[in-house]
Amino acid sequence: MLQIPLWKRVIIIGLCLLGLAMAAPNLFYPRVEAHNDAVAALEKTGALTDAQAAARAGWPDFLPSGLVNLGLDLRGGAHLLAEVHLAEVYKARMDAIWPEARKVLAAERATIGAVRRAPSPQDELRIQIGNPEQIARAVEVARTLASPVVTLTGVGQNDLEVTGEGDTITIRLSPSEQAATDDRTMQQSLEIVRRRVDAAGTREPTIMRQGQDRILIQVPGIGSAAELKALIGTTAKLTFHAVVGRGSNPDAAPGAGNILLPAADQDGLYYVLDQVPVVTGDELTDARPDTDQNGYPAVAFRFNPTGARTFGDYTAANIGQPFAIVLDGKVISAPTIQSHIAGGSGIITGRFSVQEATDLALLLRAGALPAGMTFLEERTVGPELGQDSIDAGRIAAGVGLVAVVGFMVASYGLFGVFASVALLINIAMIFGFMSMIGGTLTLPGIAGIVLTIGTAVDANVLVFERIREEMRHAKGPARAIELGYEKAMSAIVDANVTTFITGVILFVLGAGPVRGFAVTLIIxxxxxxxxxxxxxxxxxxxxxxxxxxxTLVL
Structure with missing residues (x-):
């Protein structure tokens, strides 16, 4: 039936108006963007500067304010490709196993003899025993340290492989546990990088894993790749160690089970620390800028229940002993424990500026990277280049739109005008939908929109040609229009479903520019x-x- 029910008309017109309303803020991009930034600042700090207050008033709060985010290639920004040092995680795991292994093997000292740690690669722990004839017994005891791997692919396997040869026990991660450790490390690194980037107030960063040990980081709107590296490249690894001694010789042998680290704020001073930390920054739940008893900048911290209990027990048992706070391999403070510190909170003092204390608190809140990173590729895209890309995209879209509209009007007259109006609404709805979901527009995304302009009228062409065919069979105008839409429907659905499936495949399997193209194509x-x-x-x-x-003129 040619007539459309009222409820369908209301839905169609309502969706069109909604799309136009959601797309409208993009016509006033700088003003709306400044308004959104001011609103975000108000939610975060509870106060606004005069400039931010003016920016917030520049766009009414009752109007839609969603925008299509511009990707790195359109806004400009920084691009990094980082490689995560997974071997560092293996070493930390072996270092953590050594105290447990020493304890269980020491219980068998009468049988296996003295136990000591031997030099070994980063991913192995080698332990020498005094009685080589009991190596089988030593391996049996060491295997009690292993536990089942908690992954679907590691069912039935243990997390440690323990072997013995001569007088040496070798402990390493099993292949399944190594794979699980790699996945955990990469996921943790991704999450911490994301937290640090988000805390800096950047817009729509792209942070994703590439391959086995690499992370792609793209942040639009940031000044340079060096600025981005400074933001995320610091490991910010915080540990708390028992102090064995101190001195001025950087080449002094720290002794078995100890490490020698320099003081952060005093040249020539070195501390000998127990290699195994009492607690680590992984057990922190909060860190914030504060001041010490003298009013100097400091960082206050708080542990989770497990860390608080360990921290409290240690301070209760070691009153009067120095306690080192280590950040990224340097001793930033080594205060003497004056009393039992209960509650799991404390303060990090040092020669901080206000900005340094703020940055340190930010890094500690975001968490420590589980391993260091090497930046294999870095690139800065200037805003001028991004603007050139936007201008080129506008020209391409404008030329395509004019060509399509001209063809439709020339071929189908008034019906071509209807198709052209629908095409303009279609473009507005694309931007409106992307604004609603907070989508990111990239240069390949613009290509997807240009392609949509060219293909969006295909359905109209099928319908109009079918109407012409019905008119040739002496059908009346109303019947011809009705049959035209009915008979063209199957071809329209088939063509668009196959293209939609292709777009979904590109989105799922693609990355970066391919995904940007797929998003606009699907929408x-x-x-x-x-x-x-x-x-x-x-x-x-x-x-x-x-x-x-x-009659109809087509």
Whole structure:
């Protein structure tokens, strides 16, 4: 039936108006962006500067304020490709196992003899025993340290492989545990990098894993790759150690089970510390800028229940002993424990500036990177280049739109005008939907929009040609229009479903620019089917009801 029910008309018009309303803020991009930044600042700090207050007042709060985020290639920004040092995690794991292994083997000292740690690669722990004839017994005891791997692929396997040869026990991670450790390390690194980037107030960063040990980081709007490296490249690894001694010789042998680290604020001073930390920054739950008893900048911290209990027990048992706070391999403070510190909170003092205390608190809150990173690739995209890309995209979209509209009007007359109006609504709905979901527009995304402009009228072409065919069979105008839409529907659905599936595959399997293209392609398919079938049909129906033509000129 040519007539469209009222409820369908309301839905069609409502969706079109919603799309136009959501897309409208993009016409005032700088003003709305400044308004959104001011609102975010107000939510974060509870106060606004005069400039921020003016920016917030520059766009009414009752109007939509969602924007299409611009990608790195359009806004400018920084691009980094980082390699995570997974071997460092293996070494930390072996260092953590050594005290437990020493304890269980020491219980068998009467049988296996003296136990000591031997030099070994980063991913292995080698332990020498005094009685080589009991190596089998030593391996049996060491295997009690292993536990089942908690992954689907590691069912039935233990996390440690323990072997013995001569007088040496070798402990290493099993292949399944090594794979699980790699995944955990990469996921933790991704999350911490994301926290640090988000805390800096950047817009729509792209942070994803690439390959086995690499992370791609793209942050639009940031000044340079060096600035981004400074933000995320610091490991910020905080540990608390027992102090064995101190001196001025950087080449002094710290002794078995100890490490020699320099003081951060005093040249020539070195501390000998127990290699195994009492607690680590992984057990922190909060860190914030504060001041010490003298009013100097400091960082206050708080542990989780496990860390608080360990920290409290240690301070209770070691009153009067120095306690070193180590950050990224340097002793930033070594206060003497004056009393039992209960509650799991404390303060880090040092020669900090206000900014340094603020930055340190930020890094500690975000968490320590589980391993260091090497930046294999870094690139800065200037805002001028991004603006050039936007201008080129506008020209391409404008030329494509003019060409398509000209062809449709020349080929189908008034019906071509209807299709052209629907095409404009279609473009607005693409931007409106991307604004609603907070989508990111990239240069390949612009290519997807240009492609949508070219293909969006395909459905109208199929419908109009089918109407022409029905008119040749002496059908009346109303019947011809009705049959045109009915008979073209299957071809329209088939063509767009196959393209939609292709877009989904590109989005799922692709990365970076490919995904940017896939997003606009998928959205464009959905909106073009809606506008080509329902919006043009609504316009044709309204025109026909008003004019009641005896024939159609197509």
């Amino acid at each position: 464009g398919i959905v909106t073009s089917v809606f506008t080509a079938i329902w919006v043009t049909r609504l316009m044709v129906s309204a025109w026909f009801a008003r004019r009641r033509p005896k």
